[in-house]
Amino acid sequence: MAKYTVTHTCGHTVTVDLVGKGKDREWKLKQMEQGVCTDCYRAQQQAKAEAKAAEQGLPALEGSEKQIAWATTIRSKMIDEIFEPIRKELTKGTPKDEQAAKAIAWMIEQVTEKINTASAKWWIDNRNLLHSEYRRELAIAAKGHMGN
Numbered sequence: 001m002a003k004y005t006v007t008h009t010c011g012h013t014v015t016v017d018l019v020g021k022g023k024d025r026e027w028k029l030k031q032m033e034q035g036v037c038t039d040c041y042r043a044q045q046q047a048k049a050e051a052k053a054a055e056q057g058l059p060a061l062e063g064s065e066k067q068i069a070w071a072t073t074i075r076s077k078m079i080d081e082i083f084e085p086i087r088k089e090l091t092k093g094t095p096k097d098e099q100a101a102k103a104i105a106w107m108i109e110q111v112t113e114k115i116n117t118a119s120a121k122w123w124i125d126n127r128n129l130l131h132s133e134y135r136r137e138l139a140i141a142a143k144g145h146m147g148n
Contacts, residue, residue: 004029010036042069049076063120071120074127082129083111 006029007013014037018025036044049072061068061075091108117123 006032008033008035008037008040010040012037012040042073045073049073052076059116059118061120061123062118067120067124071123074123078123078127078129079115083115 001017001019002025003015003017004025005013005015016032018028020028035041046069053072053076056079058075061071063071091104
């Protein structure tokens with residue numbers, strides 16, 4: 001193991017421990033030097049998520065400063081990967097019957113309610129929805145209601 005000093009493109013300098021073959025360590029160092037540091041990366045992601053939330057008219061998150069920072073990026077990712085695709089899927093096509101139309105309207109309402117949740121704690125506590133069966137279950141339900 002060897003210690004190296006890396007200066008990122010953002011100007012911040014960090015010391016890292018690297019192991020492995022010399023050429024592998026050199027490659028890793030070059031990769032690290034071509035990017036921003038972890039703190040700047042997180043700040044960039046949070047700024048993007050905040051701008052997107054403002055653009056989408058989402059409510060400001062409530063909680064501690066640290067919770068809000070973390071939940072902002074979680075919310076952005078979940079909206080992109082789960083809620084918006086589901087809402088788009090649900091609003092396609094024509095329902096088979098009135099009962100299906102009511103079920104679809106209810107599901108859209110549920111997704112919209114979750115998107116507008118202002119609690120940073122809720123977003124943090126439910127961050128694993130990205131890695132659960134939630135997306136698959138809603139997609140199956142949507143297809144079933146739409147007659148696909």
